[in-house]
Amino acid sequence: MQTNEFHKPVLLEIAVDFLITDPNGIYFDGTLGGGGYSDFILKKLSREGRLIATDLNDAAISFCKEKFRNEQRIKILKDNFKNIKKILESMNISKINGAVLDLGISSYQIDTADEGFSYRFESDFDLRFNKSEGVPAYELLNQMEADEIGEILKVYGEEKFAYKIAREIENQIKKRKIKTTKEIVDIVSKVTPKHKLNDTLSRVFQAFRIYVNDELENLKQFLNDVIDLIQSGGRIVVISYHSLEDRIVKEFIKKNSQECNCYNETGKCICGNQLRLKRLTKKVIVPDEQEIKLNSRARSAKLRAAEVL
Numbered sequence: 441m442q443t444n445e446f447h448k449p450v451l452l453e454i455a456v457d458f459l460i461t462d463p464n465g466i467y468f469d470g471t472l473g474g475g476g477y478s479d480f481i482l483k484k485l486s487r488e489g490r491l492i493a494t495d496l497n498d499a500a501i502s503f504c505k506e507k508f509r510n511e512q513r514i515k516i517l518k519d520n521f522k523n524i525k526k527i528l529e530s531m532n533i534s535k536i537n538g539a540v541l542d543l544g545i546s547s548y549q550i551d552t553a554d555e556g557f558s559y560r561f562e563s564d565f566d567l568r569f570n571k572s573e574g575v576p577a578y579e580l581l582n583q584m585e586a587d588e589i590g591e592i593l594k595v596y597g598e599e600k601f602a603y604k605i606a607r608e609i610e611n612q613i614k615k616r617k618i619k620t621t622k623e624i625v626d627i628v629s630k631v632t633p634k635h636k637l638n639d640t641l642s643r644v645f646q647a648f649r650i651y652v653n654d655e656l657e658n659l660k661q662f663l664n665d666v667i668d669l670i671q672s673g674g675r676i677v678v679i680s681y682h683s684l685e686d687r688i689v690k691e692f693i694k695k696n697s698q699e700c701n702c703y704n705e706t707g708k709c710i711c712g713n714q715l716r717l718k719r720l721t722k723k724v725i726v727p728d729e730q731e732i733k734l735n736s737r738a739r740s741a742k743l744r745a746a747e748v749l
């Protein structure tokens with residue numbers, strides 16, 4: 441399989457240009473996928489440069505182990521990027537020169553029925569990045585009541601009819617436990633006008649995927665730790681695909697790129713601001729029309745980058 445068949449990287453050149461400040465440095469690609477970013481990073485590094493890359497998806501790991509089989513500078517690990525601190529500790533690395541996350545799922549995951557991420561194919565309603573850890577979405581869902589389901593759809597899917605859909609799911613699981621993507625599609629179809637069905641299904645699947653994989657917490661944990669692990673002058677680059685993730689990255693950069701502005705009498709900081717980063721993207725970067733035309737999955741991408749002071 442060629443890289444492009446596994447995943448077509450989004451905002452590739454600009455992301456890697458932001459990331460690399462020293463060709464001899466050590467870099468971290470937390471979302472290896474089809475290795476598009478890693479490949480380009482390696483092209484920009486010298487023979488001394490090193491790259492540590494993680495992914496939770498078995499297919500991504502085996503695809504990239506094969507792809508990079510003759511490449512000594514990359515270390516590929518099946519791990520969660522939120523564990524960056526432990527990963528670097530285990531390799532006796534105290535500081536790196538930069539880290540990149542290209543969040544979400546790869547084209548392979550969305551286009552492969554067995555991965556269970558798409559409402560277009562019938563498979564188990566699983567949604568886990570790592571199928572050998574945690575609990576599949578259908579098992580969690582079968583234990584839930586309408587309020588909890590509605591909350592997930594509202595918060596993680598920003599779905600207007602969250603509670604209506606949730607009540608219909610609850611009605612169904614009271615009669616019979618659900619297991620497949622088709623059952624979810626059938627339930628959502630009952631309460632959604634036909635012309636809105638695809639968008640609603642995208643939000644429903646997105647919401648449960650974020651919930652099942654704890655995606656927002658993974659990102660927060662990563663950002664919280666990576667800032668201490670990058671040496672001065674090194675960079676953090678994040679490409680996100682929905683507003684919840686982008687908000688987290690934006691807030692993180694904002695909080696860490698301005699001085700504490702608490703002028704309270706106690707002298708204690710309550711704003712949490714610290715001057716630790718220089719914001720490199722004053723305005724968020726998005727793909728141009730040409731890229732979106734060639735790759736429709738680029739349309740929601742947003743890139744933010746910052747430099748550690």
Ligand SMILES: C[S@@+](CC[C@H](N)C(=O)[O-])C[C@H]1O[C@@H](n2cnc3c(N)ncnc32)[C@H](O)[C@@H]1O
Pocket residue numbers: 447448449450470471472473474475476477478494495496497500519520521522542543544545546569658
């Ligand atoms: C959009 S793809 C990355 C594509 C990659 N940049 C490329 O050029 O091929 C996102 C990848 O991140 C992985 N992923 C998502 N969350 C993860 C996490 N917390 N830890 C490790 N990998 C994760 C997914 O399994 C998927 O393979």
